[in-house]
Amino acid sequence: EDKVVQSPLSLVVHEGDTVTLNCSYEVTNFRSLLWYKQEKKAPTFLFMLTSSGIEKKSGRLSSILDKKELFSILNITATQTGDSAVYLCAVEDTNAGKSTFGDGTTLTVKP
Amino acid sequence: GAGVSQSPSNKVTEKGKDVELRCDPISGHTALYWYRQSLGQGLEFLIYFQGNSAPDKSGLPSDRFSAERTGGSVSTLTIQRTQQEDSAVYLCASSSPWVGQFFGPGTRLTVL
Numbered sequence: 001e002d003k004v005v006q007s008p009l010s011l012v013v014h015e016g017d018t019v020t021l022n023c024s025y026e027v028t029n030f031r032s033l034l035w036y037k038q039e040k041k042a043p044t045f046l047f048m049l050t051s052s053g054i055e056k057k058s059g060r061l062s063s064i065l066d067k068k069e070l071f072s073i074l075n076i077t078a079t080q081t082g083d084s085a086v087y088l089c090a091v092e093d094t095n096a097g098k099s100t101f102g103d104g105t106t107l108t109v110k111p
Numbered sequence: 112g113a114g115v116s117q118s119p120s121n122k123v124t125e126k127g128k129d130v131e132l133r134c135d136p137i138s139g140h141t142a143l144y145w146y147r148q149s150l151g152q153g154l155e156f157l158i159y160f161q162g163n164s165a166p167d168k169s170g171l172p173s174d175r176f177s178a179e180r181t182g183g184s185v186s187t188l189t190i191q192r193t194q195q196e197d198s199a200v201y202l203c204a205s206s207s208p209w210v211g212q213f214f215g216p217g218t219r220l221t222v223l
Contacts, residue, residue, distance in 0.1 A: 034211050041200055041217040043154075048211045088154070090212070098144065098167060099212060103153040 002027045004102035006089050012108045017079050021105045023089030024071040033065055033072050034099065036088040043088055046074070079109045113137075115215035117203050123221045124193055132188040132218045136205030143186050144212065145178055146202045154202070160186065193222045 036043035049065035
């Protein structure tokens with residue numbers, strides 16, 4: 001059974017801090033790893049990672065995948081209060097086609 | 112439309128009634144997912160449709176839950192004889208290979 005574990009479960013930082021969110025996974029036939037940000041109802045897509053060692057970057061957010069050690073990290077630099085959200089990690093299985101989500105990391109950025 | 116849409120956005124019902132939740136996926140996306148999220152909890156997988164294949168229903172919590180996808184596009188999630196523990200946000204997502212899942216805004220179901 002595919003499995004995704006995220007850490008920490010929650011994190012409180014102050015504006016301007018840099019944070020690193022972790023995602024480790026077990027999947028039978030890996031296709032991709034996905035990061036999402038969930039503020040209110042629906043998660044919004046951040047990154048899709050398929051290859052090891054290639055950093056994806058969007059503004060202050062970046063992510064990288066290690067397929068050998070089966071984990072990914074999501075970095076947020078110079079955090080802002082608007083970054084407060086639940087960050088979800090998911091893996092897609094090639095054969096099953098469906099995604100397995102972790103329980104998320106709740107990030108709170110204080111002014 | 113440009114994104115996944117769901118209706119209704121909110122639904123309040125009485126215990127024992129049936130409800131239908133609708134999802135319109137992104138045009139051309141072959142896969143469609145239903146998830147449930149209770150307050151403060153993670154995403155709970157319910158059901159997955161991929162093309163014309165038989166759906167993966169492994170996440171449906173009971174036989175009161177069913178879903179169909181007509182014409183490979185619109186999907187309806189039906190909950191029969193609703194119970195209070197069914198109260199949650201029901202999220203739909205669609206995807207195609209290598210593009211990731213895109214979520215709709217969700218339906219907040221409240222069972223009184």
